Amino acid sequence: MNATTDLDVREGVDRETVEAVQNMGSYKYGWDTEIEMDYAPKGLNEDIVRLISAKNNEPEWMTEWRLEAYRRWLTMTEPKWAMLNYPVIDYQDQYYYARPKSMAVKPKSLDEVDPKLLATYEKLGIPLKEQLILAGVETTEDGRADGRRVAVDAVFDSVSVGTTFKDELAKAGVIFCSISEAIREHPELVKKYLGSVVPQSDNYFATLNSAVFSDGSFVYIPKGVRCPMELSTYFRINAENTGQFERTLIIADKGSHVSYLEGCTAPKRDTHQLHAAVVEIVVLEDAEVKYSTVQNWYPGDEEGRGGIYNFVTKRADCREARAKVMWTQVETGSAITWKYPSCILRGDESQGEFYSIAIANNMQQADTGTKMIHLGRNTRSRIVSKGISAGRAQNTYRGLVTMHPRATNSRNYTQCDSLLIGDQCGAHTVPYIEVKNTSSRVEHEATTSKVDDDQLFYCRSRGMDEEEAVALVVNGFCREVLQALPMEFAMEAQALVAISLEGSVG
Amino acid sequence: MLKIDNLHVKLESEDKQILKGLSLEVPAGQVHAIMGPNGSGKSTLSYVLSGRDGYEVTEGSATLNGESLLDMEPEERAAAGLFLAFQYPVEIPGVGNMTFLRTAVNAQRKARGQEELSSGDFLKLVRAKAADLHISPDMLKRPVNVGFSGGEKKRNEILQMAMLEPRMCIMDETDSGLDVDAMRLVSDGVNALRSPDRSFLVITHYQRLLNHIQPDVVHIMANGRILKTGGPELALQVEEEGYGDLLAEAG
Numbered sequence A: 001m002n003a004t005t006d007l008d009v010r011e012g013v014d015r016e017t018v019e020a021v022q023n024m025g026s027y028k029y030g031w032d033t034e035i036e037m038d039y040a041p042k043g044l045n046e047d048i049v050r051l052i053s054a055k056n057n058e059p060e061w062m063t064e065w066r067l068e069a070y071r072r073w074l075t076m077t078e079p080k081w082a083m084l085n086y087p088v089i090d091y092q093d094q095y096y097y098a099r100p101k102s103m104a105v106k107p108k109s110l111d112e113v114d115p116k117l118l119a120t121y122e123k124l125g126i127p128l129k130e131q132l133i134l135a136g137v138e139t140t141e142d143g144r145a146d147g148r149r150v151a152v153d154a155v156f157d158s159v160s161v162g163t164t165f166k167d168e169l170a171k172a173g174v175i176f177c178s179i180s181e182a183i184r185e186h187p188e189l190v191k192k193y194l195g196s197v198v199p200q201s202d203n204y205f206a207t208l209n210s211a212v213f214s215d216g217s218f219v220y221i222p223k224g225v226r227c228p229m230e231l232s233t234y235f236r237i238n239a240e241n242t243g244q245f246e247r248t249l250i251i252a253d254k255g256s257h258v259s260y261l262e263g264c265t266a267p268k269r270d271t272h273q274l275h276a277a278v279v280e281i282v283v284l285e286d287a288e289v290k291y292s293t294v295q296n297w298y299p300g301d302e303e304g305r306g307g308i309y310n311f312v313t314k315r316a317d318c319r320e321a322r323a324k325v326m327w328t329q330v331e332t333g334s335a336i337t338w339k340y341p342s343c344i345l346r347g348d349e350s351q352g353e354f355y356s357i358a359i360a361n362n363m364q365q366a367d368t369g370t371k372m373i374h375l376g377r378n379t380r381s382r383i384v385s386k387g388i389s390a391g392r393a394q395n396t397y398r399g400l401v402t403m404h405p406r407a408t409n410s411r412n413y414t415q416c417d418s419l420l421i422g423d424q425c426g427a428h429t430v431p432y433i434e435v436k437n438t439s440s441r442v443e444h445e446a447t448t449s450k451v452d453d454d455q456l457f458y459c460r461s462r463g464m465d466e467e468e469a470v471a472l473v474v475n476g477f478c479r480e481v482l483q484a485l486p487m488e489f490a491m492e493a494q495a496l497v498a499i500s501l502e503g504s505v506g
Numbered sequence B: 001m002l003k004i005d006n007l008h009v010k011l012e013s014e015d016k017q018i019l020k021g022l023s024l025e026v027p028a029g030q031v032h033a034i035m036g037p038n039g040s041g042k043s044t045l046s047y048v049l050s051g052r053d054g055y056e057v058t059e060g061s062a063t064l065n066g067e068s069l070l071d072m073e074p075e076e077r078a079a080a081g082l083f084l085a086f087q088y089p090v091e092i093p094g095v096g097n098m099t100f101l102r103t104a105v106n107a108q109r110k111a112r113g114q115e116e117l118s119s120g121d122f123l124k125l126v127r128a129k130a131a132d133l134h135i136s137p138d139m140l141k142r143p144v145n146v147g148f149s150g151g152e153k154k155r156n157e158i159l160q161m162a163m164l165e166p167r168m169c170i171m172d173e174t175d176s177g178l179d180v181d182a183m184r185l186v187s188d189g190v191n192a193l194r195s196p197d198r199s200f201l202v203i204t205h206y207q208r209l210l211n212h213i214q215p216d217v218v219h220i221m222a223n224g225r226i227l228k229t230g231g232p233e234l235a236l237q238v239e240e241e242g243y244g245d246l247l248a249e250a251g
């Protein structure tokens, strides 16, 4: 792309933002799909765990693995250290498995999938046809130059509805399928890597997930392969009173390269819903994984009614030399967010990056950040966090950087900026830093500021209304992180930033 | 075009009267200059006209083409054709200058019920106008006013003005901080915009600018009101003699 078109595209991005603010109601994805569902009975016990395993036609070893996790979970207590306030969760008062009836027999291809489900994804703007994605980018003559193809795994409540571009990916040796399929078809890979980054007993929510996860995505990129397209999983919670527990496992073998996107939405409901996901990424020698999330679960209403409780464990293990991982997240949804995508920098010269935008408006609470665990020599990490609080929301950055004794000559740079809109919200920064060798260096910068009235007036005096002005200023504040996102996501994210802040001024 | 009548303005936060019965009328197509000592309320007047928070109008009125400005939101005033080139342009980190301009242009077009400019048309337009003002493509990409030199900021204000094509342009000390060549560029830019249905209110401390932009009328402002109104010769008088005699004359 030359400089001119680059500029054009950026222009397009910002135009989208502004249009988004002008055209949209608050939560755009709040509708639901009326569809007949099969539920497991409410509540959680060993039988439910067995039932989930049976529904997925899992082998015995997997069932045992789940039961082990379940028994472990029973001995654990919910962590309370986060700056989050929410009523006690009754784990017996929800469903742990919900599947559209039409998915009882797994469709062989997308053509066989219930049209209602396909329509759902279409309405969400998720392409389940194998086509170019041209999100907002102006089409060129041959329609290819700017369009990028993205393979999608669509997860609806507890099951994967289908995965696109599988054949083409298979030609490159890439495995991209639902995790339940991987457990059946690629047991050797799953056995080797599942739980190797986030152990069953890692934490309360990860352990719960290990017991009851229903579906999610599996990716294996073979040695030396650059994945020919971006991969993505789109999670949709639809059923009421149902938790979603997805599990994602990504393995990037030596010298491989993949960019993976994750999106999530849910209908507006008055009750809270539980979401506890685990994402594990294994990065081997010289491999590189870029994982981008736009988290837009239903955030609840202005008074804090409804919304998703989002407890997520995401971790990447740079297991060998020069492995590289980059997390980029845009967290705009959920009533509660508890999420710390982390990097274990085990291989020498491995690198971890974390770019985050976390927006909390109205009654939302976010406690999010990252962990950079430097174990190998000459490892590098970089953290850029932009937290925006509005309404009566609370937004906490919590980050851990450790330099182990062996991690000599390692570096971390952390920048952590908070922006406050209005005077009833809060921003908190909680950095933990441990350096156990003398040659490593950790740099931490933090700022907190308020949206500046002079900036808003300047924008308005040029003709923008107040919401456009806020969107523009906030997007400017987040620019560094937005630029770390793949183009398609950057546009969605910018629009989302604007929408999430609706009603925060005036 | 612009009619200000007996305008009284105090600060919202404290009991301090800044404008004390200011009246002024700028007919269509004319250029008026305002000169006056530091602190006489010139910037305050420009802010009040464009709708900045923090001021309270206690008496009087201001209309643009017969419409009362004071009841409008800042963006409505902009859409009605008012533009203020700031004495101290504001920095907006992370927002590209081009993006800012385009958002502004399209916001105004939308407010007036016009089609948005396509990205191609917009780029063509902005590049041409930027070139006239010697604004480099690099400055168009950089964040709004961030790290711009004083003179670059002022030229950038004029670029915005040229892009937005307002009907009533208020320029608050746009000449301060400009080198001789930049002064000429800015003046040429302003002169190119002069037309029978566009008016200018130019706030300045120096006659120098008025050599380039010939005013029809010069107002001397002091202590929150207009002290004296005259032709271009008034500016020459101030330049030579200062405000002493004028202030004494008015008591």
Ligand SMILES: Nc1ncnc2c1ncn2[C@@H]1O[C@H](COP(=O)(O)OP(=O)(O)OP(=O)(O)O)[C@@H](O)[C@H]1O
Pocket (backbone or CB within 6 Å): B011, B018, B036, B037, B038, B039, B040, B041, B042, B043, B044, B045, B054, B087
């Ligand atoms: N927000 C404020 N708080 C306190 N005083 C203010 C405020 N705004 C304006 N003033 C005062 O009002 C008076 C007029 O200020 P203003 O900036 O309008 O003057 P000016 O004529 O533009 O001066 P200059 O030629 O120096 O730019 C000054 O005494 C200034 O200190």
Ligand SMILES: [Mg+2]
Pocket (backbone or CB within 6 Å): B042, B043, B044, B087, B172, B173
């Ligand atoms: Mg002034």
